[in-house]
Amino acid sequence: MKKLDDLIDVxxxxxxxxxxxxxxxxxxxxxxxxxxxDRMLEIIKDSHTNIKHCKICGNLxxxxxxxxCENEKRDKGVICVVEGVRDVIAFEKSETYNGLYHVxxxxxxxxxxxxxxxxxxKKLLDRIDGSVREVILALNPDLEGETTSLYLTKFLKVRxxxxxxxxxxxxxxxxxxxxxxxxxxxxxxGRVNVDDEN
Amino acid sequence: MKKLDDLIDVxxxxxxxxxxxxxxxxxxxxxxxxxxxDRMLEIIKDSHTNIKHCKICGNLxxxxxxxxCENEKRDKGVICVVEGVRDVIAFEKSETYNGLYHVxxxxxxxxxxxxxxxxxxKKLLDRIDGSVREVILALNPDLEGETTSLYLTKFLKVRxxxxxxxxxxxxxxxxxxxxxxxxxxxxxxGRVNVDDEN
Numbered sequence: 001m002k003k004l005d006d007l008i009d010v011x012x013x014x015x016x017x018x019x020x021x022x023x024x025x026x027x028x029x030x031x032x033x034x035x036x037x038d039r040m041l042e043i044i045k046d047s048h049t050n051i052k053h054c055k056i057c058g059n060l061x062x063x064x065x066x067x068x069c070e071n072e073k074r075d076k077g078v079i080c081v082v083e084g085v086r087d088v089i090a091f092e093k094s095e096t097y098n099g100l101y102h103v104x105x106x107x108x109x110x111x112x113x114x115x116x117x118x119x120x121x122k123k124l125l126d127r128i129d130g131s132v133r134e135v136i137l138a139l140n141p142d143l144e145g146e147t148t149s150l151y152l153t154k155f156l157k158v159r160x161x162x163x164x165x166x167x168x169x170x171x172x173x174x175x176x177x178x179x180x181x182x183x184x185x186x187x188x189x190g191r192v193n194v195d196d197e198n
Numbered sequence: 199m200k201k202l203d204d205l206i207d208v209x210x211x212x213x214x215x216x217x218x219x220x221x222x223x224x225x226x227x228x229x230x231x232x233x234x235x236d237r238m239l240e241i242i243k244d245s246h247t248n249i250k251h252c253k254i255c256g257n258l259x260x261x262x263x264x265x266x267c268e269n270e271k272r273d274k275g276v277i278c279v280v281e282g283v284r285d286v287i288a289f290e291k292s293e294t295y296n297g298l299y300h301v302x303x304x305x306x307x308x309x310x311x312x313x314x315x316x317x318x319x320k321k322l323l324d325r326i327d328g329s330v331r332e333v334i335l336a337l338n339p340d341l342e343g344e345t346t347s348l349y350l351t352k353f354l355k356v357r358x359x360x361x362x363x364x365x366x367x368x369x370x371x372x373x374x375x376x377x378x379x380x381x382x383x384x385x386x387x388g389r390v391n392v393d394d395e396n
């Protein structure tokens with residue numbers, strides 16, 4: 001049945017959904033009332049139309065400027081540079097950061113044709129006026145993330161701003177015995193003086 | 199952000215989708231072009247409006263009568279009774295059956311308040327006129343499925359029609375050693391005479 005196949009295709013195109021799950025979802029949706037389906041479609045349309053990228057930091061926002069950039073209680077002197085919006089959400093959930101963000105929208109990845117020009121970099125440089133004390137690089141600790149961090153450091157070094165990078169090491173609750181060599185090496189390199197913490 | 203939360207909720211309500219996957223899907227959808235999203239919404243709306251249940255057997259159909267019931271090449275003398283539309287699709291994929299179906303739309307499940315009256319049973323009885331030779335009960339071999347089969351047998355016994363039930367046993371490629379007791383018991387009970395097959 002063509003219409004059913006089309007419906008299953010729609011769901012199979014969502015990330016992480018295989019064909020079997022897509023079929024299950026399709027049958028579930030077909031079983032719903034018209035009102036329920038209309039409500040679902042309306043929410044998708046409305047969010048797609050009204051959720052934009054913040055003009056300052058690139059985070060998702062219902063307004064021109066996102067809630068974080070607009071929040072007077074946030075420390076405007078620190079900018080945490082992340083790859084994507086999901087990283088912002090992760091840091092916000094951790095409730096350990098009170099500065100601003102800058103969403104690059106990716107990382108340098110020559111194999112997939114993503115160069116420094118494809119990233120939301122110019123706006124970051126524009127933001128670093130006298131009021132910003134520190135830029136924290138918080139890219140994923142993989143090859144592309146590290147490369148991007150190196151580039152960003154090069155661009156930022158000429159500005160009068162402290163540049164830092166989030167620590168890599170053994171995750172909390174992790175096990176030294178089962179940790180890969182690269183992470184172990186990083187945990188040693190980035191060791192902190194415990195006297196400092198007192 | 200309310201709109202983002204609403205969007206994630208929409209996907210989290212789909213069967214088998216947890217909150218993390220829903221968020222991933224939401225970001226993916228937000229990243230799509232307006233044309234792509236509109237096309238997706240249009241397909242969902244169109245299928246929901248135009249896919250109905252076949253008036254004869256209860257299978258999904260774009261027309262009043264489904265493709266299987268309308269197909270002149272199918273054997274109209276045999277009706278295979280299944281719980282849901284997905285079971286029809288499974289049998290059709292196996293390419294081992296050429297009769298008609300009857301979709302009950304569930305099985306007797308007192309704990310969830312589903313009684314014999316909630317099932318598409320009256321139409322099944324109406325279908326059993328002189329032209330139907332055999333009714334095959336193909337419900338899932340669990341407590342509710344077995345109960346439903348017993349009830350159906352009771353209703354059908356008074357008609358002049360052969361009633362059969364699909365075999366339960368060790369699945370093809372399965373392992374006797376790891377098969378549960380109930381299935382092993384069924385495989386013995388339902389043993390077939392190999393002489394018959396020659």
